[in-house]
Amino acid sequence: MSEADIKLYNPSAAAQAAAHVSGMAAYQALVDEAERDYEGYWARLAREMLAWKTPFTKVLNSDNSPFFKWFEDGTLNASYNCLDRNVERGLGDKTAIIFEADGGEVTKVTYSELLTKTSQIANGLKSLGIVKGDRVVIYISMSIDGVAAMQACARIGATHSVVFGGFSAQSLRDRIEDTGAKAVITADFQVRGGKQLALKSIVDEAIALGGCESIRNVVVVKRTGAPINMTAGRDLWMDELTAGQSTTCEPTWVEAEHPLFLLYTSGSTGKPKGVQHSTGGYLLHAALTTKWTFDLKADDVFWCTADIGWVTGHTYITYGPLALGGTEIVFEGVPTYPDAGRFWKMIQDHKVSIFYTAPTAIRSLIKAAEANDAVHPKSYDLSSLRLLGSVGEPINPAAWEWYHLHVGGGRCPIVDTFWQTETGGHMITPLPGATPLVPGSCTLPFPGIQATVVDETGKEVPWGQGGILVVKKPWPSMIRNIWGDPERFKKSYYPEDFKGQLYLAGDGAIRDAKNGYFTITGRIDDVLNVSGHRMGTMEIESALVSCTELVAEAAVVGRPDDTTGEAICAFVVLKRPLPVGDEAKAIAKQLRDHVGKEIGPIAKPKDIRFGENLPKTRSGKIMRRLLRSIAKGETITQDTSTLENPAILGQLGQNY
Numbered sequence: 130m131s132e133a134d135i136k137l138y139n140p141s142a143a144a145q146a147a148a149h150v151s152g153m154a155a156y157q158a159l160v161d162e163a164e165r166d167y168e169g170y171w172a173r174l175a176r177e178m179l180a181w182k183t184p185f186t187k188v189l190n191s192d193n194s195p196f197f198k199w200f201e202d203g204t205l206n207a208s209y210n211c212l213d214r215n216v217e218r219g220l221g222d223k224t225a226i227i228f229e230a231d232g233g234e235v236t237k238v239t240y241s242e243l244l245t246k247t248s249q250i251a252n253g254l255k256s257l258g259i260v261k262g263d264r265v266v267i268y269i270s271m272s273i274d275g276v277a278a279m280q281a282c283a284r285i286g287a288t289h290s291v292v293f294g295g296f297s298a299q300s301l302r303d304r305i306e307d308t309g310a311k312a313v314i315t316a317d318f319q320v321r322g323g324k325q326l327a328l329k330s331i332v333d334e335a336i337a338l339g340g341c342e343s344i345r346n347v348v349v350v351k352r353t354g355a356p357i358n359m360t361a362g363r364d365l366w367m368d369e370l371t372a373g374q375s376t377t378c379e380p381t382w383v384e385a386e387h388p389l390f391l392l393y394t395s396g397s398t399g400k401p402k403g404v405q406h407s408t409g410g411y412l413l414h415a416a417l418t419t420k421w422t423f424d425l426k427a428d429d430v431f432w433c434t435a436d437i438g439w440v441t442g443h444t445y446i447t448y449g450p451l452a453l454g455g456t457e458i459v460f461e462g463v464p465t466y467p468d469a470g471r472f473w474k475m476i477q478d479h480k481v482s483i484f485y486t487a488p489t490a491i492r493s494l495i496k497a498a499e500a501n502d503a504v505h506p507k508s509y510d511l512s513s514l515r516l517l518g519s520v521g522e523p524i525n526p527a528a529w530e531w532y533h534l535h536v537g538g539g540r541c542p543i544v545d546t547f548w549q550t551e552t553g554g555h556m557i558t559p560l561p562g563a564t565p566l567v568p569g570s571c572t573l574p575f576p577g578i579q580a581t582v583v584d585e586t587g588k589e590v591p592w593g594q595g596g597i598l599v600v601k602k603p604w605p606s607m608i609r610n611i612w613g614d615p616e617r618f619k620k621s622y623y624p625e626d627f628k629g630q631l632y633l634a635g636d637g638a639i640r641d642a643k644n645g646y647f648t649i650t651g652r653i654d655d656v657l658n659v660s661g662h663r664m665g666t667m668e669i670e671s672a673l674v675s676c677t678e679l680v681a682e683a684a685v686v687g688r689p690d691d692t693t694g695e696a697i698c699a700f701v702v703l704k705r706p707l708p709v710g711d712e713a714k715a716i717a718k719q720l721r722d723h724v725g726k727e728i729g730p731i732a733k734p735k736d737i738r739f740g741e742n743l744p745k746t747r748s749g750k751i752m753r754r755l756l757r758s759i760a761k762g763e764t765i766t767q768d769t770s771t772l773e774n775p776a777i778l779g780q781l782g783q784n785y
């Protein structure tokens with residue numbers, strides 16, 4: 130970013146005066162406090178933000194680094210913090226969740242009602258023999274029941290693992306097997322864009338694939354009531370399970386380090402990893418970032434559009450806003466149904482004041498709005514908005530400006546929040562009443578987070594020079610382990626290259642030469658970010674080659690895409706002669722469907738290119754850089770003299 134390109138947006142005087150963190154001096158004071166007394170800073174906040182059953186006396190334990198422990202001798206319960214505590218402080222009748230279904234029907238629950246519902250589910254789970262430490266997989270679409278199911282697990286000390294409803298039976302099976310879960314909580318169907326899509330039958334399919342012997346029960350929430358199969362002795366309706374249950378359930382107090390949840394995410398190699406989060410440290414950061422980054426106040430209506438199947442939905446739907454006693458929106462469906470004005474209409478109807486979404490959604494809604502005034506934000510009353518947020522991928526300055534002007538009316542700050550499944554909550558982000566904004570930059574680290582940019586040897590690089598994003602000190606909400614694979618945890622996040630001393634985020638970054646603002650330059654490993662969804666190229670390659678009757682070899686790369694940020698481009702060598710025309714199209718479709726079945730529709734390659742071989746060096750290494758150029762449609766100017774088979778470059782030019 131050259132200086133001339135920088136356009137600063139300063140917080141308005143009013144926003145600044147009213148904010149939890151008001152002005153850069155207040156931000157700096159927090160940063161300094163953490164610098165002076167790192168443990169004291171986090172301990173103070175952990176005491177202020179959370180209710181502890183047993184107060185902690187130890188703050189950070191680094192004895193077995195990088196397996197850090199925070200607040201380890203304290204006990205608490207996440208569900209108590211999110212529900213009971215709010216009822217006890219007089220918020221029982223306050224709306225906790227406003228749920229809008231795909232068809233537009235609205236259901237609201239108060240804190241008291243959500244507590245009752247959660248307690249009944251918790252008692253139901255207990256009656257199935259689920260106890261502290263057991264794992265429960267949740268495969269459900271967006272609903273109050275989904276949030277309550279997560280809270281219910283937390284209430285009894287069961288570790289939940291939510292699997293996004295778009296994942297296939299095979300992916301679900303892999304996650305069930307890896308967690309060794311005792312139960313799955315699902316729904317009969319999910320509804321998206323007016324269509325009823327199966328959930329329960331996919332659970333059946335997943336279990337039938339084998340390896341899910343740990344599952345004793347499948348609990349089914351009724352969403353549409355259309356017929357489904359129920360296996361006697363294993364499957365139960367949620368209604369029936371909870372009907373006779375007591376409306377109160379004493380929380381199970383757990384140690385701060387007790388695993389609150391596992392959430393699977395893609396890495397650069399192998400199968401998805403089960404990111405393990407703690408209870409105390411995680412909940413602290415969920416609550417604190419909701420308070421400071423979103424500046425959440427008592428009368429706000431907060432809307433995070435993420436799905437609870439992703440970490441954003443965990444932290445900024447199920448835990449953060451509820452821990453603060455906020456009112457939030459939960460929505461089912463897609464932003465483009467019944468039309469691309471759905472988000473704007475919902476903001477208008479529910480008087481949303483804080484809106485948090487992904488750049489992909491913004492980019493697709495820009496296209497729709499530019500084509501049709503009726504779904505342009507200007508056709509709605511968005512005056513209730515006071516703050517906007519962005520997450521999941523870099524937001525390009527043009528989309529930022531549009532979001533700022535047309536959605537935020539030029540008056541709402543945008544918090545561009547950089548973080549990851551592994552970090553539990555925001556890492557680098559503006560604070561709305563303090564940080565001057567620069568479109569396209571996530572600005573500065575959250576107070577207490579010691580992010581920096583280093584070179585390959587772990588040495589900090591000067592501002593203005595690109596490098597590898599790392600975090601110097603452990604922080605409370607960091608990943609604790611990869612479920613069942615501590616070696617992979619160490620290798621992935623605390624590599625030997627940095628002497629095991631730095632947390633490796635997996636992203637590149639550059640700090641602005643003048644003010645040190647961070648800009649994320651994208652993943653430095655083989656992880657793609659498609660519509661804000663994280664996917665490993667190796668996972669997609671494995672899915673393609675598992676189509677053994679057709680595929681001999683496959684290589685997957687990302688290419689830039691105007692709407693989805695990145696798009697998946699697969700290069701495939703078939704076990705049959707090179708197809709052309711309609712035949713090639715039909716095979717490409719077959720392969721996409723196969724990947725959809727293996728992983729889920731989100732992993733289907735947008736582009737498929739066939740070749741009799743892949744470009745390789747004489748030592749047999751696939752030249753991925755070259756594939757990336759081809760995927761982008763660039764003219765090949767690179768030196769191809771080391772290529773073993775230059776002729777195939779011509780074949781790979783055709784996209785199906």
Ligand code: PRX
Pocket residue numbers: 394440441519520521522523524545546547548549550551571634635636649651652658661662663
């Ligand atoms: O590459 C970064 C990108 O998303 C990755 C994390 O993906 P996931 O674990 O699925 O979590 C997404 C929601 C937190 C990061 O490694 N990313 C996330 N937020 C941003 C971002 N890239 C640029 N700017 C962001 N604000």
